[in-house]
Amino acid sequence: xxxxxxxxxxxxTVTGPPRGARRRPPAHTPAHSEISEQTTLGATYVxxxxxxxxxxxxxxxxxxxxxxxTLPVLFALxxxxxxxxxxxxxxxxxxxxxxxxxxxxVARAERNEADFTGLxxxxxxxxxxxxxx
Numbered sequence: 509x510x511x512x513x514x515x516x517x518x519x520x521t522v523t524g525p526p527r528g529a530r531r532r533p534p535a536h537t538p539a540h541s542e543i544s545e546q547t548t549l550g551a552t553y554v555x556x557x558x559x560x561x562x563x564x565x566x567x568x569x570x571x572x573x574x575x576x577x578t579l580p581v582l583f584a585l586x587x588x589x590x591x592x593x594x595x596x597x598x599x600x601x602x603x604x605x606x607x608x609x610x611x612x613x614v615a616r617a618e619r620n621e622a623d624f625t626g627l628x629x630x631x632x633x634x635x636x637x638x639x640x641x
Contacts, residue, residue, distance in 0.1 A: 557624045561617060568613040575605055 586593050
């Protein structure tokens with residue numbers, strides 16, 4: 509190096525932990541061990557899942573009862589032409605409504621289970637959600 513010229517900057521290599529290093533255990537006890545060991549906290553997690561699934565089921569049942577249960581009243585009010593109207597409603601309207609309620613319920617139940625699974629699994633071990641594309 510010639511005199512009077514500043515020294516060239518020193519190169520440094522930044523590294524992380526070695527690739528084979530073990531992961532540190534989580535600072536908290538994973539929830540899945542709480543459930544498998546049947547602790548009070550684990551029972552609370554399971555109760556919360558059951559309560560959310562029950563809420564979804566009762567909501568679907570209430571909507572079904574409200575929509576289908578009012579059909580006899582509607583049929584009683586439409587006395588002039590009961591035959592074709594009754595068959596049209598029962599054959600064309602009720603089944604798509606039942607299908608929509610069932611689809612909503614299944615989506616809600618799957619979302620509840622996914623939320624529960626996300627709660628009880630370690631983020632590093634969480635399954636990759638399917639692409640609904």
